Structure formats: structure tokens, C-alpha cells
Amino acid sequence: DAGITQSPRHKVTETGTPVTLRCHQTENHRYMYWYRQDPGHGLRLIHYSYGVKDTDKGEVSDGYSVSRSKTEDFLLTLESATSSQTSVYFCAISESRVSGLGGNNEQFFGPGTRLTVL
Amino acid sequence: AQSVTQPDIHITVSEGASLELRCNYSYGATPYLFWYVQSPGQGLQLLLKYFSGDTLVQGIKGFEAEFKRSQSSFNLRKPSVHWSDAAEYFCAVVGGADGLTFGKGTHLIIQP
Numbered sequence: 743d744a745g746i747t748q749s750p751r752h753k754v755t756e757t758g759t760p761v762t763l764r765c766h767q768t769e770n771h772r773y774m775y776w777y778r779q780d781p782g783h784g785l786r787l788i789h790y791s792y793g794v795k796d797t798d799k800g801e802v803s804d805g806y807s808v809s810r811s812k813t814e815d816f817l818l819t820l821e822s823a824t825s826s827q828t829s830v831y832f833c834a835i836s837e838s839r840v841s842g843l844g845g846n847n848e849q850f851f852g853p854g855t856r857l858t859v860l
Numbered sequence: 861a862q863s864v865t866q867p868d869i870h871i872t873v874s875e876g877a878s879l880e881l882r883c884n885y886s887y888g889a890t891p892y893l894f895w896y897v898q899s900p901g902q903g904l905q906l907l908l909k910y911f912s913g914d915t916l917v918q919g920i921k922g923f924e925a926e927f928k929r930s931q932s933s934f935n936l937r938k939p940s941v942h943w944s945d946a947a948e949y950f951c952a953v954v955g956g957a958d959g960l961t962f963g964k965g966t967h968l969i970i971q972p
Contacts, residue, residue, distance in 0.1 A: 746903075775959050784864075784950055785904075787959035800959055832903060840892070840954055849960060851896075851903035 745769050746852035748833050754858045761820040763855050765833030767813075774816040775834040775849065776800075776808060778827075785832065791816055792839075823859045831855045862887040862953050866963035873941050874971045881936040881966050883951030892954040893934040895925055898965075899947045907949075910934060921945070946970045 745768030755761050765774060773792055777785040777800075787800030789808040797808050805827060807819045820827055833852040840847050863886045873879050885891050892911050896904040908919025915927040925936045934951060948967050952960040 773958075777959070782964055784962035784964040785952075785960070786962070790959050792958070798958075801961075834904075834959075839958055840960060848906050848909070851905075853903050 746833060746835055746850060748831075748852040748855045750855060751853065752856045754860065755823055756860050757824055758822050761823050761857065761859075763818045763831055763857070765816045765818070765835075765852060767816075767835050769835060769837070769850075770813060771835040771837045771850075772813075773836040773839065774810065775836075776806075776816065776818045777832045777834065778802065778829040779832060779854070780829050788818065788831075823857075825859050827857065828859045829857060831857060862891075862961050864951050864953050864961055864963035866949075866951055866966050868966045869964070870967045870969065872969040872971055875943055876940050879936075879938045879941045879945070879968070881949050881951075881968070883934045883936065883963060884932050885934060885951070885953045886932065887953055891934075893925075893927065894952045894960065895919065895923070895934075895936050896950045896952060896962075897921075897947050898950065904950065907936070941968075941970055943970045943972070 747766045749764045775790040776788040779785045786802045791797045791810040809817045832854045834849040836849045838847050865884045894909045895907040898904045907923045908917045910917045910927045917925050948965045950965045951963045
């Protein structure tokens, strides 16, 4: 299994509070991603990173920010959590671009963080 | 914009029977397609992927998928399912933001 950990694994918080989720990898992969999973929606991309300090928005980025100061860590921050952000959050990593023709474009997923915003 | 449709929310199959999970995509160019499996409370595991070449792709755990450009489909198959195959299955296509665009998933139930 790819070395990906997410912390915390479970969190309950209140509306309006800031929340930071952490993704840590030991694979030295360049690309990292944050997805959210909701019933009836599958997984949707929030933000992704293509290197240290290089990030970009995904499909559902409103209300979220990210930071990547080291190769191994990718942080997802909810500045002011809302109930609509109750979800399961997955981090993923890949060695090369997922659209690349090389063989190392597989995305490996972490175990997920279940976030409940009351 | 690219999109993925998995028409079946739930599928029930008897153990030992064959399986086919449907996936249709919408994408302008040659698609890069994936099937992932998610067991309860777990992350996602890649079953197989299609980038180019042979349209019949073999994956792990005895799964295969066939890319049909004329039908915009990438259906997942297995000749004989096991109780351990019960899980959520996701089809995905490479999205424009360099991440993946996922279908909504198909929940597979195995009857004894």
C-alpha cells in the first residue's frame, strides 16, 4: 500500500470554526489531491498540487484553501466550516500527471477523514 | 466538460454469477478511463485503467473492462463474483484540472 496517512480520521466541529485536515505521504510523489465524497455525488476534486507551493483549484474549491510547504504534506483548510462541508475527505497522490502517458500516473488514495459540521 | 455516468446505483448478483457494471463517459478527445473499488470504510483502490491500445483491459482481482468508443462506454466485467467483491465501484475519467472526474458509483451486493 502507498504510504498515505490522513489526520484526523474523524472530526466533529461547529459551524463557523476553522478546520485543517492533513495529508502526509512517504512516497515522495509530486502530485497531491483533495477530494470530497458525498452520497449521490461520487468523489469531486477540491484542490490539487503539482509541487511544493504550487496548487490549483478543482471542481468544488469554494470555501476551501490548501497549502503545500513540503513535498510530503498537503493541508486542506476550511476557514469557516459550514454544514454543507460535512463529508468524507480523501487525499490522493500520484507520481506523475494523471493525464500523462507514462506508467506512473495512478492515483493512490488515503483512508479518508470523516468531517461532521454541526 | 467531461462527465461520467454510472446508470446503476445498486446491483445485486448471486455469488458465482457473472457481473457487468456500466459506465458511459463524455469527453471530447481520447479519454483516459479508470475503475476504482471502495470497500466499506476504506479508501479507493485502482482496479484497472485504459489509456490507449488494446480496448480490452485486464485488471486486478479478475476484473476486466472493454473500451468502446462508438458507445462511449467502459464497462467493467467479471466472469464469476465472490462475496468479497461486495463494494462500491467507481468509474472515472481524467478531468481538465488534472484530477479525476468520477461517476456517482455503483453499489454491488452479493447474494449467497
